[in-house]
Amino acid sequence: MYLLHFAVCSSDADIVQEDNVKLGQAGEDVNLACTFSKLLQTTTAWFKQTADRKNVQIVSLYLNQQPSWNEDFDKTNRFNVIKGDDHFNLTILKTKPSDSATYYCVVSSYYTIGMGAGTRLLVKGIHIILQQSSIDKLHPGDSVSLQCSIFTESCAGEHSVYWFRQSLGESQGVLYTKGERNGQCENSTESQTQSCVYNLFKSNISHSDAGIYYCAVAACGEILFGKGTELNFRGKQLMLHCLLMYSVICNLIFNMLFEFYIYLVACTYGQLYRKEIHQQMLVGMFNSVYLHYIGFSTIDCKIR
Structure with a gap:
C-alpha cells in the first residue's frame, strides 16, 4: 500500500516518440524511436494497439537483462530492440500490412510510470x-x-x-x-x-x-x-450461326409461299362470290350479308 500510495504517472513529455505518424512500404524495415530521461531506467516496454483498440505487449526489458518477448512476436524473428541509457528503440523487419497499428513506448521506475504519445505506423501493400x-x-x-x-x-x-x-x-x-x-x-x-x-x-x-x-x-x-x-469454341459458334441463318432463310421462304397461297385463295373465292351475288341481283333478291361481303371483298384479280 505504501508503494501504491507514492506511485505517480510520469508526464508524456518525459518520454518522446519522435514520429506521430510513420509511413512504410511492405517489405521495408522500420525503426520506431523512443527516448526518455536517464532517471527512468527500471522497466521499458513496447505495446501494439490495433485498429479495434486491442493492446498487446510486444516486449519488455527489466534493467539490463535480456528482453522478454511475447511469443507471437518472438517466433516471427522480425522484431528487435536496441536499449540504451536514454532510449529504447523498436525495429520491425520486412514490414507487412498487418503491422499497421499504433505503437506505444512505456517506461517505468519504482515510483513512476510513463508512456509516450504513440507512433501510428501505416504499412502500404506492395504494388x-x-x-x-x-x-x-x-x-x-x-x-x-x-x-x-x-x-x-x-x-x-x-x-x-x-x-x-x-x-x-x-x-x-x-x-x-x-x-x-x-x-x-x-x-x-x-x-x-x-x-x-x-x-x-x-x-x-x-x-x-x-x-x-x-x-x-x-x-x-x-x-x-x-x-x-x-x-x-469456334466450331460451335460457327454451327450456331449457320443454323440461325438457315432458320431465318427458311422462315422467309415459308412466309412468301404462305402469302402467295392466301393471295390465290382470295382471288378464287372473290370471283366465285362476285358471280353468285351478280346472279342474285338479277333476280332482285338482295341479302345484307352478301352486300356486306361485297364491300369487304375488294381484291381485284385479273386472269389473262
Missing part, C-alpha cells in the same frame, strides 16, 4: 500487377494452358493461387480448382522486382469446359483477381 493470358481459337479435343502472371516490386513470402470458373447457368465465383505455389519465379536485381508465372493445364477439352476462368493470387496480405480468360 502488384496481375495479368492473364488470352486465347483466340479452340476446338474440342485441344489442350490448353491457362497462364497467370504476377509482378511485385519485391519478394514477400509465398503466393497462393486459386482458379475459378464462371460458366453459363453458374454464379460468379464458383470454385473450379485450387493450386498452391507451383509456378516459376524470377528475380530482377536491377529493378528489385519479382515475376511469377502460374499455369493451369487442361487436356482434351470439350464444350463442358467452356466459360471464363479467373486467376486469384494471395500475396503480401492482399488478394488480387485477374480479368479472366474466356474459353470459346
Whole structure:
C-alpha cells in the first residue's frame, strides 16, 4: 500500500516518440524511436494497439537483462530492440500490412510510470500487377494452358493461387480448382522486382469446359483477381450461326409461299362470290350479308 500510495504517472513529455505518424512500404524495415530521461531506467516496454483498440505487449526489458518477448512476436524473428541509457528503440523487419497499428513506448521506475504519445505506423501493400493470358481459337479435343502472371516490386513470402470458373447457368465465383505455389519465379536485381508465372493445364477439352476462368493470387496480405480468360469454341459458334441463318432463310421462304397461297385463295373465292351475288341481283333478291361481303371483298384479280 505504501508503494501504491507514492506511485505517480510520469508526464508524456518525459518520454518522446519522435514520429506521430510513420509511413512504410511492405517489405521495408522500420525503426520506431523512443527516448526518455536517464532517471527512468527500471522497466521499458513496447505495446501494439490495433485498429479495434486491442493492446498487446510486444516486449519488455527489466534493467539490463535480456528482453522478454511475447511469443507471437518472438517466433516471427522480425522484431528487435536496441536499449540504451536514454532510449529504447523498436525495429520491425520486412514490414507487412498487418503491422499497421499504433505503437506505444512505456517506461517505468519504482515510483513512476510513463508512456509516450504513440507512433501510428501505416504499412502500404506492395504494388502488384496481375495479368492473364488470352486465347483466340479452340476446338474440342485441344489442350490448353491457362497462364497467370504476377509482378511485385519485391519478394514477400509465398503466393497462393486459386482458379475459378464462371460458366453459363453458374454464379460468379464458383470454385473450379485450387493450386498452391507451383509456378516459376524470377528475380530482377536491377529493378528489385519479382515475376511469377502460374499455369493451369487442361487436356482434351470439350464444350463442358467452356466459360471464363479467373486467376486469384494471395500475396503480401492482399488478394488480387485477374480479368479472366474466356474459353470459346469456334466450331460451335460457327454451327450456331449457320443454323440461325438457315432458320431465318427458311422462315422467309415459308412466309412468301404462305402469302402467295392466301393471295390465290382470295382471288378464287372473290370471283366465285362476285358471280353468285351478280346472279342474285338479277333476280332482285338482295341479302345484307352478301352486300356486306361485297364491300369487304375488294381484291381485284385479273386472269389473262
